[in-house]
Amino acid sequence: MSVVMTNLVSSNLPGGWKHQIGFQRTHFLTKKPGVDLSDSSSRSRHLEEQNEAGFCSINCSSSISRTQAVSSETSSTAPELKVQELLSSKEKMLANYVPVFVMLPLSPPAQEAEVDGVMVDVWWGIVEAKGPKAYDWGAYKSLFELVKRCGLKLQAIMSFHRCGGNVGDSVTIPLPKWILQIGESNPDIFYTDQSGNRDTEYLTLGVDNLPLFGGRTAVEISIYQENLGWKFPGIGEFQCYDKYLKAAFKEAAILGGHPEWELPDDGGKYNDKPGDTGFFRSNGSYQSEKGKFFLTWYSNKLLSHGDQILDEANQVFLGCKVKLAAKVSGIHWWYKDESHATELTSGYYNLNDREGYRPIARILSRHYAILNFTCLEMRNSEQSAAAKCAPADLVQQVLCAGWRENIEVAGENALPRYDKTAYNQMLKNARPNGVNRDGQPKLRMSGITYLRLSDKLLQQENFKIFKKFVKKMHVDQEFCPVPTKYYYPIVPLERSKPKIPVKELLEATEPMKPFPFDAETDMGIDDVEDDSAGGLADFLGKLINKFI
DSSP: EEEEEEEEEEEEEEOOOOOOOOEOOOOOOOOOTTTTTTTTHHHHHHHHHTTOOOOEEEEEESSSSSOOOOOSSOOOSSOOOOOOOOOOHHHHHHHHHOOEESSSOTHHHHHTTTOOOOEEEEEHHHHHHTTTTTTHHHHHHHHHHHHTTTTTTTEEEEEEEESSSSTTTTOBOOHHHHHHHHHHHHHHGGGEEOOOEEEEEEEGGGGTSGGGSSSSSOOOOOOGGGTTOOOHHHHOOOOOOOOHHHHHHHHHHHHHHOOTTOSSOOOOOTTOOOOGSSTTTTOOOGGGGGHHHHHHHHHHHHHHHHHHHHHHHHHTTSBBOEEEEEEOOOOOOOTTTOOHHHHHHTOOOOTTTTTTSHHHHHHHTTTTTTEEEOTTTTOOSSOTTTOOOOHHHOOOOOOOOHHTOOOEEEESSSOOOOOOHHHHHHHHHSSTOOOOSOOEEEESEEEEEOOOOTTTTTSSHHHHHHHHHHHHHTTTTTOOOOGGGTOOOOBBBOOOOOOOHHHHHHTSSOOOOOOOOOSSSSGGGGOOOOOOOHHHHHHHHHHHHOOO
16 A cells, blocks of 8 residues: 655645656565565465555656656556455454554564554655755665565655654754755745744745746645744744735735735734734634635635645546545644634634535545544543643544545544553544444544654553554454455546535535544453463563563
């Protein structure tokens, strides 16, 4: 299985690339007991059983023409799933199977835990660091070969932003130096807040279709910037005050019959609370005609860019056995405030009387893409009541938005957790109405990614719990390398459907109650009992550790 996941609808307003993406078929083998993979005939037979894997590489170019990804499969339609009249109990349970991925770094214990695959960021600042079109894929080729040898599937995240300076960042990978040099002479290529602060993490979507980079951009936006002093639970700031987005808004206002309208000047500062601002306070300007016009324009910039970049990716991978996905961040603080301030500054126009996530899901449905969400491990009771946090409610809303649009949804945890409480919350979200022992459950996520594989995770007790978590995601079944067996086949990518009319997108903003979720998972880790041998091994291990 190969998943190309692009940060299109990311924690905040993303922008995009004109993509030229090459796809090369390969296979990630999972060794079965008794199978000699050194023998070519055995390897070939084993390969046929696991023919769902892939390997991807990205080549970004300023040329308008595209490099079409080459598929080894000639079929352009999804194969019919074989429905057996009599399924074994094991086959029925596999319909509840949820594959588990871990965020790299890669380590042999990932195989011991029987995870299905790994996720890795492919950084623009590494691949094209030396200059325009001067690509160096050496490090990633070596890494992907290692993943292949480990017998794991791969999720590749196309990361066109800077790494470093925000929550969870332990390393720094800047944008390519040549991009930063362009920014020195033209700082408006970067997102800009109302005070004129530039965010050099990303390129503004205002330059999406301008030939400043040979027609290319690499965009994502962070409205809560730690380098500018942001602290949780600040509402952040709108990031649309560069000259390009200013001009775009003015043009939209003129077309809307209000040439006098300007961008908001009362949105507050990074660490404000909603009530501190004229825009987000009760009966604030976000509820005015001008405020609604601005928020619609602001969020539509996100939607149109995501639509554009997914369309490009779809054409590149057309016919290949690959799945596209887009990441949506869990902006859960101030979710219970009537203004949903932090979601609005992030570009998610979500209110109690306006659905903000189904339009995103509807765009993804056009491109057969997966909606990938975060903060799956969080419970409302664990978060700040003062900041009106409700991550569990937000997760429920977003996942249901995807399911209502008949697309696959996947997800990950936002912060490292090693406890049963967090794992059980992820298990509940993966199968919100529990396991169906007679076949496919009512609701099921298509995959879970755990962030991340680390020294702390590999500590004896933590890793033991993690292995139980993976086993429960797999509904106590053995590792299954073939997605068709758990009803998530990787089929040749079809061409995107026709562009969605604005009227149909607006219909998706009508609020609907989410599907009901069970209070707790019926496949909890607490239900797992250690066998006597395992308990003795753990005891001896702890005893030995005291003397080493």
